[in-house]
Amino acid sequence: MGQSQSKPNRFFNDEEIKMIAQVYNQEGLDAVLPLIKDKCDNLDNEKVTIAVTGESGVGKSAFINAMRGLGPNDEGAAEEGIIEQTSKPTPYQHPTLPSVCLWDLPGIGTTRFSARQYLDKVNFNTYDLFVLITGERFKENDVKLAKEIKKMGKEFYFVRSKMDTVEVNLNEVGQHDRLEEVFDEIRMYYNRSLKESGLPTSQVFLVSSRYPHRYDFMEFFGCLESELPDKKKNVFVLSLPNLTEAVIEKKKKVLRAKVLLAAVVSGGIGAIPIPGVSVACDIGILVVTLLHMRSYLGLDDESLCRLACRVNKPVQELKAEITSPFVLNITPSSVIKLLTSTVSGAAMIADEALLLIPVIGSVIGATVSFTATCFLLNSALNDFAKSALNVLKKAIEDNSEVL
Ligand SMILES: Nc1nc2c(ncn2[C@@H]2O[C@H](COP(=O)(O)OP(=O)(O)O)[C@@H](O)[C@H]2O)c(=O)[nH]1
Numbered sequence: 001m002g003q004s005q006s007k008p009n010r011f012f013n014d015e016e017i018k019m020i021a022q023v024y025n026q027e028g029l030d031a032v033l034p035l036i037k038d039k040c041d042n043l044d045n046e047k048v049t050i051a052v053t054g055e056s057g058v059g060k061s062a063f064i065n066a067m068r069g070l071g072p073n074d075e076g077a078a079e080e081g082i083i084e085q086t087s088k089p090t091p092y093q094h095p096t097l098p099s100v101c102l103w104d105l106p107g108i109g110t111t112r113f114s115a116r117q118y119l120d121k122v123n124f125n126t127y128d129l130f131v132l133i134t135g136e137r138f139k140e141n142d143v144k145l146a147k148e149i150k151k152m153g154k155e156f157y158f159v160r161s162k163m164d165t166v167e168v169n170l171n172e173v174g175q176h177d178r179l180e181e182v183f184d185e186i187r188m189y190y191n192r193s194l195k196e197s198g199l200p201t202s203q204v205f206l207v208s209s210r211y212p213h214r215y216d217f218m219e220f221f222g223c224l225e226s227e228l229p230d231k232k233k234n235v236f237v238l239s240l241p242n243l244t245e246a247v248i249e250k251k252k253k254v255l256r257a258k259v260l261l262a263a264v265v266s267g268g269i270g271a272i273p274i275p276g277v278s279v280a281c282d283i284g285i286l287v288v289t290l291l292h293m294r295s296y297l298g299l300d301d302e303s304l305c306r307l308a309c310r311v312n313k314p315v316q317e318l319k320a321e322i323t324s325p326f327v328l329n330i331t332p333s334s335v336i337k338l339l340t341s342t343v344s345g346a347a348m349i350a351d352e353a354l355l356l357i358p359v360i361g362s363v364i365g366a367t368v369s370f371t372a373t374c375f376l377l378n379s380a381l382n383d384f385a386k387s388a389l390n391v392l393k394k395a396i397e398d399n400s401e402v403l
């Protein structure tokens, strides 16, 4: 099962565990498995809805693209550099996780509304959180809006975009060594302005949508993740662009828990005998799980082509970094073939199941179908994550400016 990893994420909260225990004690395993299947099916459908607002030209569209790992010319990208004509919110779905949606809310300055009216107009209640993008200076509208959002009991985050231009300007005057100092001054300016306006001095994130791997984007992701409700965290993590090794590791952790659930469901509910293999499981569930895993780690054809285009390399060069040929050929027959070769090597992993579903973990963890499918999925996950990292390294090799 590869190297030992940290505990997987928890998908069941204490209440759900209690409920599962009750059902299990009263009605047995068969009654519990559909509950686990529901959970497994719903993991990726959990909605995460993020509102992005700010005055025209501050970089909302570019930010929405960067959050979805898209460049300005990719299909589905928000158009950058156009003057806003409307105050109507526009939704932008994530390319691989449609349940994650960023909404472009044109700046309050383009309307005649008060902050309150504006929030009503844009249906503020439908968003999990608000990102307020600011330009070089804080505007009165930003403050009014933030106060109103706070009053409504929602969270907001200030983001100062286009920080790469600050760096370019410093370079031009030969003062690159002052970069950190200038960034600190900008942070202080925002904190002071927030304080003077009576707003909490929450962190202001200094980012560049053109170079999202630089500056505060990673901290920003971490902050959003920590503030989202538990059930939304996992889907949010899976939606992050593969910008760093840390992101790939985070995704791997979420997927590890998903693997356990899929193995329980496939080995438990499916339990369809497969000719020639001494394991009964639902191959369909395994194939779907593997396909999802592949696209969340950016290894599907579409994501690879997008990345190749972005870093100006032939897609074959990126594909050559994929260590396991299985990644590029996930079909029922390739999965059965792999299952045949892994059955004998499957280790007992009851502990893993126990971590995920304490009540019935020991029962499920001891079944051959569970151990074999879990072993297969976990090995594939390790391979996929390794390939994703290789692809990332190749993409940014002598090209770190582009991603
Ligand atoms: N250098 C740089 N340019 C950016 C960045 N974000 C946006 N821009 C550019 O600034 C202009 C306005 O950005 P846009 O996203 O359209 O702003 P919006 O009106 O708030 O949606 C466009 O030409 C973008 O390409 C950034 O982080 N760095």
Ligand SMILES: [Mg+2]
Binding pocket: 060, 061, 062, 079, 080, 081, 082, 104
């Ligand atoms: Mg725009």
